Amino acid sequence: MSHAEIVKRSDATVTLQVTISLDPKSMLRSEEAIRDALNNVGCLAAEQALKQFDTDGSPIILGTSS
Numbered sequence: 001m002s003h004a005e006i007v008k009r010s011d012a013t014v015t016l017q018v019t020i021s022l023d024p025k026s027m028l029r030s031e032e033a034i035r036d037a038l039n040n041v042g043c044l045a046a047e048q049a050l051k052q053f054d055t056d057g058s059p060i061i062l063g064t065s066s
Contacts, residue, residue, distance in 0.1 A: 002021065004018040016041050016045065020034055
């Protein structure tokens with residue numbers, strides 16, 4: 001089991017904290033937990049990156065209006 005969260009966010013950076021439960025009896029399960037945690041961290045970081053490009057809802061105008 002793993003948990004990732006955003007600890008701090010600014011315009012150009014995001015700080016994430018991750019907790020990973022390692023299985024002392026199985027390297028395979030530990031590796032899977034690490035993989036899942038890193039995938040989760042990647043999703044959180046990508047989500048924050050996408051928010052930079054979110055629009056404010058104003059209409060897109062192409063060319064000149066007459």
